[in-house]
Amino acid sequence: xxxxxxxxxxxxxxxxxxxxxxxxxxxxxxxxxxxxxxxxxxxxxxxxxxxxxxxxxxxxxxxxxxxxxxxxxxxxxxxxxxxxxxxxxxxxxxxxxxxxxxxxxxxxxxxxxxxxxxxxxxxxxxxxxxxxx
Numbered sequence: 001x002x003x004x005x006x007x008x009x010x011x012x013x014x015x016x017x018x019x020x021x022x023x024x025x026x027x028x029x030x031x032x033x034x035x036x037x038x039x040x041x042x043x044x045x046x047x048x049x050x051x052x053x054x055x056x057x058x059x060x061x062x063x064x065x066x067x068x069x070x071x072x073x074x075x076x077x078x079x080x081x082x083x084x085x086x087x088x089x090x091x092x093x094x095x096x097x098x099x100x101x102x103x104x105x106x107x108x109x110x111x112x113x114x115x116x117x118x119x120x121x122x123x124x125x126x127x128x129x130x131x132x133x
Contacts, residue, residue: 002035005048027054032061033070040072040095047074049091057094064111069099 004017006026017026021036061068073094097105
């Protein structure tokens with residue numbers, strides 16, 4: 001069971017949830033992102049994110065029109081990431097698309113950029129071999 005802290009940007013308050021690895025993340029629509037996917041390989045008993053990050057994922061997933069494979073969205077700095085690359089996975093960035101073809105990763109990136117949901121929610125999606133935005 002994970003303790004999940006969510007900053008609710010609308011109320012300026014932290015919310016606390018307790019969820020199993022196979023349950024949906026708080027504010028996640030249609031169970032498209034589980035706690036286990038969000039956590040990845042992090043050993044932290046406490047995870048954190050923002051309501052806007054979850055809403056951004058929901059919007060991007062809806063516009064993409066298919067599953068978005070997420071390797072992880074939460075890692076503490078000492079738990080690693082992409083080696084010498086970005087280490088910004090603190091609950092508001094999603095390492096996504098590793099299981100997609102190059103053309104599907106490009107479509108996902110274009111969907112996210114064109115929707116502006118990531119920019120508006122101050123969230124990012126990182127793509128293996130594609131950098132981040």
